[in-house]
Amino acid sequence: MGDTNKDKEVSKEHKPRAPEPLVEKMTGIPDWFYALKAASPTGGDSLAAERARATFDPAAMTRVLFGNNLVGVFEETLGVLQSDENNTFSKENRYYMGRSERFKDRLKMDSKFAEIARTNKWNDTQRTVANLLIDEPGTFSLHTGMFMPCLNSQGTDEQRKYWLGLAHNYRIIGCYAQTELGHGSNVQGLETTATYIPETEQFELHSPSLTAAKWWVGGLGKTATHAVVMARLITKGKDFGPHTFIVPIRSLEDHKPFPGIMVGDVGPKMGFNCVDNGFMLFNKYRISRDHMLMRYSKVDKEGNYHAPPVQRISYGTMIFVRAYLVASSALALARGATVAIRYSAIRRQFSDPNASKDDAVFQKFSPLPGSKAKCETAVIDYSLQQYRLFPIIAQSYALHFSGFWMLRIYVKMMKNINDGNLDLLPEVHAASSGLKSLTTTIAAAGIEEARRACGGHGYSLFSGLPDFLNTFLPLVTLEGDNHLLTQQTARYLLKQVKKYSQDPSKIPTNDSSTTKYLGAPYLKSWTSAKKEEDLQNTDVLLDAFGHRSKRLVVELATKMAKGQSWNDSLIEMYAISKAHCQYILLKNFVHGATDKRASKAGVTGPLGTLCVLFGLSTMEQELSEFVEDGFVSQQQTTWLRSQLKKTLAAVRPNAVALVDSWGIPDYVLNSALGRYDGKAYESMFEMALKEPLNVNARLHGDVVEGYEEYLRPLIRRGLAPPSKSKL
Amino acid sequence: MGDTNKDKEVSKEHKPRAPEPLVEKMTGIPDWFYALKAASPTGGDSLAAERARATFDPAAMTRVLFGNNLVGVFEETLGVLQSDENNTFSKENRYYMGRSERFKDRLKMDSKFAEIARTNKWNDTQRTVANLLIDEPGTFSLHTGMFMPCLNSQGTDEQRKYWLGLAHNYRIIGCYAQTELGHGSNVQGLETTATYIPETEQFELHSPSLTAAKWWVGGLGKTATHAVVMARLITKGKDFGPHTFIVPIRSLEDHKPFPGIMVGDVGPKMGFNCVDNGFMLFNKYRISRDHMLMRYSKVDKEGNYHAPPVQRISYGTMIFVRAYLVASSALALARGATVAIRYSAIRRQFSDPNASKDDAVFQKFSPLPGSKAKCETAVIDYSLQQYRLFPIIAQSYALHFSGFWMLRIYVKMMKNINDGNLDLLPEVHAASSGLKSLTTTIAAAGIEEARRACGGHGYSLFSGLPDFLNTFLPLVTLEGDNHLLTQQTARYLLKQVKKYSQDPSKIPTNDSSTTKYLGAPYLKSWTSAKKEEDLQNTDVLLDAFGHRSKRLVVELATKMAKGQSWNDSLIEMYAISKAHCQYILLKNFVHGATDKRASKAGVTGPLGTLCVLFGLSTMEQELSEFVEDGFVSQQQTTWLRSQLKKTLAAVRPNAVALVDSWGIPDYVLNSALGRYDGKAYESMFEMALKEPLNVNARLHGDVVEGYEEYLRPLIRRGLAPPSKSKL
Incomplete structure (x- = not known):
C-alpha cells in the first residue's frame, strides 16, 4: 500500500454526511411526534465539541494506518455497493429478520455480488473489502x-484446470468438509473413510458412525454443489489417514x-x-x-498408495489466515471503540463540575429543570x-500494527x-499462533x-x-x-x-527478531525505571515486558527439565x-x-501517548507476573x-478523534449509538418504529397479534363489556 | 427451608430418565441413518465412569445447598409444568423461533401459567420456581x-385496595415506567412532567422532548393496560422532582x-x-x-404539595432484589458449569496416556483406527x-452461600x-451493592x-x-x-x-460483621502462611483477603484525605x-x-476442597493486589x-458429581451438550434435523427456498441443461 496524494478523497470520510430524514414519516404515528x-x-453538539478539541487531524491518521490506496479502495467499493439501484445491500432490516428470512436476503x-464483481472486474482486495463492508x-x-x-494447493494441474474453471464462474459451488460432529481440533481422529475399490476404480465414502458426520461445514447445509472432503484413505486394507477428495453432493440440474x-x-x-453451516453423512457413496486430490499423495x-516425495510445507495458508485474523481483530476492536467512545461523549448522566471542567458543552448549556x-x-x-474504554482504543492500534507486521513478514517468509x-x-x-490466540481474545x-x-x-x-x-x-x-494454539508458541x-x-x-542480533530479548542478560530489577516519568518511555516498558516473558519461559523450561509433564x-x-x-504487540506499536x-x-x-497507554494498561492487567519475582518494586x-x-x-x-481516525463508515457500524453525526437517540427511535411488532400492530389498529387469543380472554374473563370511560 | 427427610424424592433427580427416542423418525430421512x-x-460411557469415581453423594449435597423443602417445590412444580396436556411449556422449538413467533408462544x-397458578393455588415461592423452570x-x-x-408500597390504602385487586386477577396488566431514552441511572435527570391543573383536578403528563420517552419498560410495548409512571411533579409552578402515578394506557375493551x-x-x-420492552410518549395526557400514588407525598x-412527614426507607425492596440476584448468579454459573463439565467429560480429543491415567474408560476402549x-x-x-472450568464450579458454590446469606440477613434487617x-x-x-456488582460480573x-x-x-x-x-x-x-454500584460500597x-x-x-467484635477485618491490626507480611501446605487452610487465606482489602481502603482514604477528588x-x-x-464470598463459603x-x-x-480452590484461584487472579505491597512474598x-x-x-x-449436585433438570438446561444422560452428539443431531431450513427443504424435495430465485440462475447462467451424470 503505497502513499499517493489523495488527501481530498480521504478527508471526505470524516465529514458528516447530508442529514437523513430523522425521523421519517410513517403511517399510524401522530403528528405531534414529529415536532419533538x-x-x-x-449528540451533535457534544461530538462537535469533541472534534474541536482534538490535537491532530484524523484524516492524516487514517493515512498512517492504511495508506491512501487502501482508503481509496474502501471508498470506491462503498460507493458501488450503496449505489445499487435495488438497494440490495441495504442493512436497514438486518436486525429484525428471523433466520430463514435473513438467509434468503443474504443469498x-x-x-448480486457475483454480478457486480464481474461487471466491475474486482480484484481480490476489492472483493475482500466489499465483503468487509x-x-x-x-x-x-x-x-x-x-x-x-x-x-x-492440493489438486493436480489437470484437476485445477477443470475444477477451478467451474468454481471461478460459479458453475459449481463448493465447501470444505473437514470437521466432524465428534472431532474438531484433532484431524487424525476423523472417522469418515474413503476406501478404494480397484474393481470399479472408485472410492467408497462412508460414515461409520453418527459422530463421523461432517459438521459445521460452511455453505454445505443448503447451497453447495460440491465439497472438498477430508476422509481417511484406505486402500489394500491399510489406513493412510486423512486425505482430500472432491465430492459432488447435489445435482447441478435440480439441486437435490x-x-x-x-x-x-x-x-x-x-x-x-x-x-448454512451443514452436516453430511455418507452411506457407501x-x-x-480421479476425485482424489492427487498433487501430493496418489493412489494408482x-x-x-504413493506418498509424496517430500513432505510439503503446508503452513503458508494457515499463517496467512492467522495474520489476517490479527488485522481483523484490530478493526473489530476499533469498531467497538468507535461506538462506545462516541456514545460516551453524547450520553450524560449526573453532574460533576470537576469531571466536566474541560467540557465546553457543559459550560454552555442551561440548567436542567430542578437541578x-x-x-x-x-x-x-x-x-x-x-479506564474501561481508552485501553481498548490503545489495543485496537496495537493490534493493527502487529497485524500489518504479520502480513509483511508473511510475504517475506513466502x-x-x-x-x-x-x-x-x-x-x-x-x-x-500466539498472536491469533491473544488478539482474538x-x-x-x-x-x-x-x-x-x-x-x-x-x-x-440497534447499538x-x-x-x-x-x-x-x-x-x-x-x-x-485459542487455548490449544498457545502450545505451538510455547x-x-x-x-x-x-x-x-x-x-x-x-542468539539473534537482528532487531527485527521477535526472540532477541530471550538472549538478553537476566536482570533482577527494573533498573531502567529510575523515576516515575521514566514509565512514559516505551524502551523502559519494553525492558519490563521482555524480562517478564523471558523469566516465565526460563522457569517453565527448568520445571520441565526436572520432569514436569507436558x-x-x-x-x-x-x-x-x-x-x-x-511483548511483540508493544514492540510493533x-x-x-x-x-x-x-x-x-x-x-x-x-x-x-496511546502506545504508552497500551504498555501501562497491559502491564497493570498482568501486574503480578511483573511483580512476583521482585523485578518491579513496590514503588x-x-x-x-x-x-x-x-x-x-x-x-x-x-x-473521539482517535476513533474517527479509523474511518469506519456508518454503513459498517450500523449503529444508532455510534453514528458519525451523533444522532443516537433520534436513530434509536427511528429503528424502534420499524420493529415488525410495531409495524404489524399499526396495520392492525395498534393491537398486537395474540391479543384476541391470549390477552383478551385473560383480562376480560367472565366480564361484561366495560364502560367506555378510562379506569 | 427446614430439612425434612425426603431422601427418596431428592435422589430421583439424579437418576437418568427413561431413554427418549433418539433420533426420532422423521419424514424424508433415509432408513440407513437410523442404524448409526x-x-x-x-457420552453415556464417560459420564457413568465419572459418577462411579465420585467420593460423595450428589443428592446429599443438593440437600445441603437447598434444603429438602425447596428441592421438593422444584420437583413438584416441574411435574405440573411437564404434565400439561397441551405441552404448553415445551421448549422444543425455542431455538428456532423468530421474535414475533416466540413472543406469541410466550404469551x-x-x-396458561395464570390459569395453572390459580388452579394449584401456588404461593410466591412456587410461582418463582415455576418461572425459573x-x-x-x-x-x-x-x-x-x-x-x-x-x-x-406507594399507594394509599384505598389505592392499594382498588388497583391491587384488579391487578391480582389480571383485570389490568401493569408495567413500571421509570427509565427514559436519555436517562437511566440518574433518576433526578428524568424529563417527563406531570403538571397539576387545579381547574379540572387533573395531572397533565407530558414528554417535552424525544429523549423524554419512557424506554426499556418491560411489558409496555404491547401488553400492559396500565403503567406506574415516574414523572417530575409540577404544581403551582414548582418542580418537586420525580413522583409516581398510575396511568391507564390501553383501553380495557379493545386494547387500543x-x-x-x-x-x-x-x-x-x-x-x-x-x-415487549416498550417506549411511551405523552402529549398533554x-x-x-387520584392517580398520583399518595402514600407519602400528596397534592391536595x-x-x-405535602411532603411526607419522614423520609421513608426505600432500600428494602432494592436490597431484596440484589440479594436475589446474587443467588441467581450462583445458579446461572452452576448451569454453565453443568453443561461445560459434562461435555468436557464426554468430548475426547488427542491422546495423552499420562493425562488419562485415572480414566477407566480410556483404559477400556479399543484403539482408534490408525492410532x-x-x-x-x-x-x-x-x-x-x-484451570478454566473448575474455578467456575467453585465460584458457583461461593456465590450460592453468599446469596443465601444475603437473603437471611435481609430478613433479619427488615x-x-x-x-x-x-x-x-x-x-x-x-x-x-458490591455483591450484586461482583457476582453478576x-x-x-x-x-x-x-x-x-x-x-x-x-x-x-443447541449447547x-x-x-x-x-x-x-x-x-x-x-x-x-455494576461499575456505578461499587461507589456505594466504597x-x-x-x-x-x-x-x-x-x-x-x-470496631465490630461480632464475627458475623462484614467489616470486623477493617479493624484488625495491619500486618506487613503473610505470617500465617509458614509453609506451602498452610495455603490449604481457609483461615490463612482469609488473613490474606482481609489484609488486601483493608490496605486498599486505607490507601484510598489517605489519598482522598490529601485531596484526591471523587x-x-x-x-x-x-x-x-x-x-x-x-472477602465476604470466601468468608461465607x-x-x-x-x-x-x-x-x-x-x-x-x-x-x-472447593472452598480452598475458590480462595486460591481468586487470589491468583488478583495476585498483584496481594503482592505489590510485599504482603505476599515471592516464595x-x-x-x-x-x-x-x-x-x-x-x-x-x-x-461431574459437583455439578450434578445442583440438580438442574434437563428441562432447564435445554442443552444437547449438557444432558444428564450424556447423549450429546445424538441430541445435537436430533435438534439439527428439526431446524426449519431442513424441515422446509424436506417438504420441498430437499431444495432450499431461494434456490429458484438466486442460486439456479447463477449456477446455470446461459447453460443448456446438464447431462444427468454427476460431474
Missing part, C-alpha cells in the same frame, strides 16, 4: 475462502442431494446465521478415482469510563521459502466491554454491537482454538531458550505465549508510532498506577 | 415483579392505546425477546388527581481445561427495621468461559448456553450498573475505616468494592463448607501456584 427534538445538548446479496458472512464465503484455495448422501443445516447459532489404478447544576456530565469524563530458505518459518509460525473481550459501557442501550441490537460481537466470537475457536520459545543457553552465538505444563504455556505476544509515516503525518504525539507499581491515570487524562482530548 | 450410533466410548405460556422472561414479569410491589399516548416496542435485543385539590493410542483423552483431563432498629441497613446495603464471565470451553459446539444454540447467556447479560446493567468502607481509626471502640478515585473504589466482596448441615451430610471434604506466590494445581487435581474425581 432530543433534549439539549444533543440475494451474494447473487457488507459485514455479514454468507454462504459463498467458504467457496472462495477454502474450497478454491484447497483445490488450488444425491442418493447415499444425507445433508442438512446444523441449526441456529449465535451468529453466522446467513451461513462412490466417486471415481491398482490401489497402490442546580449547569448540565449533566458526559460519561466519557468519568475516570472509570476512561518469498524466502520460494528461494528455498525456511529459516523464518518456525518464528513466524510461533508468532502467528482481546478483541472479543473489548467489544463486549464496549457494549456494556454503553449502558442499557448496549443491549439493544450495532451484539450482532457484530456474535459474528466475531467464533474466531476464538476457529483456525486453532514449544518454540522453550526450544529457543534452550538453544541460546547452550550456544550463545545462536500436560502439567499447559497453564504455564498459556502464560508464556501471552507474555511473548504482548513502538515501531509504528515512531516511523517516518507517522512523523510526516504529524501524529507521533497522539500515537506515542514502581505505585508509579505505574499513577502514570496510567495521567496517560488516560492525556488521551482524553483526542478520544 | 455414536462412536465408542459414548400462550403466560396465559420456564426460564424465559415474559411480558408479565414486571406486572408481578414491579407494578404490584410499587402499588403496594388512548389518544395522547404514543406507545410501542423498543425493538430486538440480545435476549429478553419475549418481553390528562389523568385525575388546590394543588398544594497407537488406546483411546482419546477426555478434554476434562487436560490441565488447562481444569425485622430490625420494623422494630425501629436501622443499625444493619448501611452494612447490608453496602454488601448488597463473575457469572456473566463464567457462563461465556464455559461456552467457549465447549469448543465449536458451544457456538450452537444451551448462548440463549441463556444473552438472557443473563442485562443483569450487569439492571438494578444498578463510600461505606471509607467511612468505616475513618470511624475505626478515630474511635477503636467502634472522580479521580473511581478506579480505586471499584477495586475496593471488589476486594471487600471477595468457609462458613457454609464447615457448618452442621454439611458435616451431617458427609460433604465437608469435597466442599472444603508464597510460588506456593500459591503450586497449591492451585494440586487443588485442581483434588477436585478432578468429583467434577
Whole structure:
C-alpha cells in the first residue's frame, strides 16, 4: 500500500454526511411526534465539541494506518455497493429478520455480488473489502475462502484446470468438509473413510458412525454443489489417514442431494446465521478415482498408495489466515471503540463540575429543570469510563500494527521459502499462533466491554454491537482454538531458550527478531525505571515486558527439565505465549508510532501517548507476573498506577478523534449509538418504529397479534363489556 | 427451608430418565441413518465412569445447598409444568423461533401459567420456581415483579385496595415506567412532567422532548393496560422532582392505546425477546388527581404539595432484589458449569496416556483406527481445561452461600427495621451493592468461559448456553450498573475505616460483621502462611483477603484525605468494592463448607476442597493486589501456584458429581451438550434435523427456498441443461 496524494478523497470520510430524514414519516404515528427534538445538548453538539478539541487531524491518521490506496479502495467499493439501484445491500432490516428470512436476503446479496464483481472486474482486495463492508458472512464465503484455495494447493494441474474453471464462474459451488460432529481440533481422529475399490476404480465414502458426520461445514447445509472432503484413505486394507477428495453432493440440474448422501443445516447459532453451516453423512457413496486430490499423495489404478516425495510445507495458508485474523481483530476492536467512545461523549448522566471542567458543552448549556447544576456530565469524563474504554482504543492500534507486521513478514517468509530458505518459518509460525490466540481474545473481550459501557442501550441490537460481537466470537475457536494454539508458541520459545543457553552465538542480533530479548542478560530489577516519568518511555516498558516473558519461559523450561509433564505444563504455556505476544504487540506499536509515516503525518504525539497507554494498561492487567519475582518494586507499581491515570487524562482530548481516525463508515457500524453525526437517540427511535411488532400492530389498529387469543380472554374473563370511560 | 427427610424424592433427580427416542423418525430421512450410533466410548460411557469415581453423594449435597423443602417445590412444580396436556411449556422449538413467533408462544405460556397458578393455588415461592423452570422472561414479569410491589408500597390504602385487586386477577396488566431514552441511572435527570391543573383536578403528563420517552419498560410495548409512571411533579409552578402515578394506557375493551399516548416496542435485543420492552410518549395526557400514588407525598385539590412527614426507607425492596440476584448468579454459573463439565467429560480429543491415567474408560476402549493410542483423552483431563472450568464450579458454590446469606440477613434487617432498629441497613446495603456488582460480573464471565470451553459446539444454540447467556447479560446493567454500584460500597468502607481509626471502640467484635477485618491490626507480611501446605487452610487465606482489602481502603482514604477528588478515585473504589466482596464470598463459603448441615451430610471434604480452590484461584487472579505491597512474598506466590494445581487435581474425581449436585433438570438446561444422560452428539443431531431450513427443504424435495430465485440462475447462467451424470 503505497502513499499517493489523495488527501481530498480521504478527508471526505470524516465529514458528516447530508442529514437523513430523522425521523421519517410513517403511517399510524401522530403528528405531534414529529415536532419533538432530543433534549439539549444533543449528540451533535457534544461530538462537535469533541472534534474541536482534538490535537491532530484524523484524516492524516487514517493515512498512517492504511495508506491512501487502501482508503481509496474502501471508498470506491462503498460507493458501488450503496449505489445499487435495488438497494440490495441495504442493512436497514438486518436486525429484525428471523433466520430463514435473513438467509434468503443474504443469498440475494451474494447473487448480486457475483454480478457486480464481474461487471466491475474486482480484484481480490476489492472483493475482500466489499465483503468487509457488507459485514455479514454468507454462504459463498467458504467457496472462495477454502474450497478454491484447497483445490488450488492440493489438486493436480489437470484437476485445477477443470475444477477451478467451474468454481471461478460459479458453475459449481463448493465447501470444505473437514470437521466432524465428534472431532474438531484433532484431524487424525476423523472417522469418515474413503476406501478404494480397484474393481470399479472408485472410492467408497462412508460414515461409520453418527459422530463421523461432517459438521459445521460452511455453505454445505443448503447451497453447495460440491465439497472438498477430508476422509481417511484406505486402500489394500491399510489406513493412510486423512486425505482430500472432491465430492459432488447435489445435482447441478435440480439441486437435490444425491442418493447415499444425507445433508442438512446444523441449526441456529449465535451468529453466522446467513451461513448454512451443514452436516453430511455418507452411506457407501462412490466417486471415481480421479476425485482424489492427487498433487501430493496418489493412489494408482491398482490401489497402490504413493506418498509424496517430500513432505510439503503446508503452513503458508494457515499463517496467512492467522495474520489476517490479527488485522481483523484490530478493526473489530476499533469498531467497538468507535461506538462506545462516541456514545460516551453524547450520553450524560449526573453532574460533576470537576469531571466536566474541560467540557465546553457543559459550560454552555442551561440548567436542567430542578437541578442546580449547569448540565449533566458526559460519561466519557468519568475516570472509570476512561479506564474501561481508552485501553481498548490503545489495543485496537496495537493490534493493527502487529497485524500489518504479520502480513509483511508473511510475504517475506513466502518469498524466502520460494528461494528455498525456511529459516523464518518456525518464528513466524510461533508468532502467528500466539498472536491469533491473544488478539482474538482481546478483541472479543473489548467489544463486549464496549457494549456494556454503553449502558442499557448496549443491549439493544440497534447499538450495532451484539450482532457484530456474535459474528466475531467464533474466531476464538476457529483456525486453532485459542487455548490449544498457545502450545505451538510455547514449544518454540522453550526450544529457543534452550538453544541460546547452550550456544550463545545462536542468539539473534537482528532487531527485527521477535526472540532477541530471550538472549538478553537476566536482570533482577527494573533498573531502567529510575523515576516515575521514566514509565512514559516505551524502551523502559519494553525492558519490563521482555524480562517478564523471558523469566516465565526460563522457569517453565527448568520445571520441565526436572520432569514436569507436558500436560502439567499447559497453564504455564498459556502464560508464556501471552507474555511473548504482548511483548511483540508493544514492540510493533513502538515501531509504528515512531516511523517516518507517522512523523510526516504529524501524529507521533497522539500515537506515542496511546502506545504508552497500551504498555501501562497491559502491564497493570498482568501486574503480578511483573511483580512476583521482585523485578518491579513496590514503588514502581505505585508509579505505574499513577502514570496510567495521567496517560488516560492525556488521551482524553483526542478520544473521539482517535476513533474517527479509523474511518469506519456508518454503513459498517450500523449503529444508532455510534453514528458519525451523533444522532443516537433520534436513530434509536427511528429503528424502534420499524420493529415488525410495531409495524404489524399499526396495520392492525395498534393491537398486537395474540391479543384476541391470549390477552383478551385473560383480562376480560367472565366480564361484561366495560364502560367506555378510562379506569 | 427446614430439612425434612425426603431422601427418596431428592435422589430421583439424579437418576437418568427413561431413554427418549433418539433420533426420532422423521419424514424424508433415509432408513440407513437410523442404524448409526455414536462412536465408542459414548457420552453415556464417560459420564457413568465419572459418577462411579465420585467420593460423595450428589443428592446429599443438593440437600445441603437447598434444603429438602425447596428441592421438593422444584420437583413438584416441574411435574405440573411437564404434565400439561397441551405441552404448553415445551421448549422444543425455542431455538428456532423468530421474535414475533416466540413472543406469541410466550404469551400462550403466560396465559396458561395464570390459569395453572390459580388452579394449584401456588404461593410466591412456587410461582418463582415455576418461572425459573420456564426460564424465559415474559411480558408479565414486571406486572408481578414491579407494578404490584410499587402499588403496594406507594399507594394509599384505598389505592392499594382498588388497583391491587384488579391487578391480582389480571383485570389490568401493569408495567413500571421509570427509565427514559436519555436517562437511566440518574433518576433526578428524568424529563417527563406531570403538571397539576387545579381547574379540572387533573395531572397533565407530558414528554417535552424525544429523549423524554419512557424506554426499556418491560411489558409496555404491547401488553400492559396500565403503567406506574415516574414523572417530575409540577404544581403551582414548582418542580418537586420525580413522583409516581398510575396511568391507564390501553383501553380495557379493545386494547387500543388512548389518544395522547404514543406507545410501542423498543425493538430486538440480545435476549429478553419475549418481553415487549416498550417506549411511551405523552402529549398533554390528562389523568385525575387520584392517580398520583399518595402514600407519602400528596397534592391536595388546590394543588398544594405535602411532603411526607419522614423520609421513608426505600432500600428494602432494592436490597431484596440484589440479594436475589446474587443467588441467581450462583445458579446461572452452576448451569454453565453443568453443561461445560459434562461435555468436557464426554468430548475426547488427542491422546495423552499420562493425562488419562485415572480414566477407566480410556483404559477400556479399543484403539482408534490408525492410532497407537488406546483411546482419546477426555478434554476434562487436560490441565488447562481444569484451570478454566473448575474455578467456575467453585465460584458457583461461593456465590450460592453468599446469596443465601444475603437473603437471611435481609430478613433479619427488615425485622430490625420494623422494630425501629436501622443499625444493619448501611452494612447490608453496602454488601448488597458490591455483591450484586461482583457476582453478576463473575457469572456473566463464567457462563461465556464455559461456552467457549465447549469448543465449536458451544457456538450452537443447541449447547444451551448462548440463549441463556444473552438472557443473563442485562443483569450487569439492571438494578444498578455494576461499575456505578461499587461507589456505594466504597463510600461505606471509607467511612468505616475513618470511624475505626478515630474511635477503636467502634470496631465490630461480632464475627458475623462484614467489616470486623477493617479493624484488625495491619500486618506487613503473610505470617500465617509458614509453609506451602498452610495455603490449604481457609483461615490463612482469609488473613490474606482481609489484609488486601483493608490496605486498599486505607490507601484510598489517605489519598482522598490529601485531596484526591471523587472522580479521580473511581478506579480505586471499584477495586475496593471488589476486594471487600471477595472477602465476604470466601468468608461465607468457609462458613457454609464447615457448618452442621454439611458435616451431617458427609460433604465437608469435597466442599472444603472447593472452598480452598475458590480462595486460591481468586487470589491468583488478583495476585498483584496481594503482592505489590510485599504482603505476599515471592516464595508464597510460588506456593500459591503450586497449591492451585494440586487443588485442581483434588477436585478432578468429583467434577461431574459437583455439578450434578445442583440438580438442574434437563428441562432447564435445554442443552444437547449438557444432558444428564450424556447423549450429546445424538441430541445435537436430533435438534439439527428439526431446524426449519431442513424441515422446509424436506417438504420441498430437499431444495432450499431461494434456490429458484438466486442460486439456479447463477449456477446455470446461459447453460443448456446438464447431462444427468454427476460431474
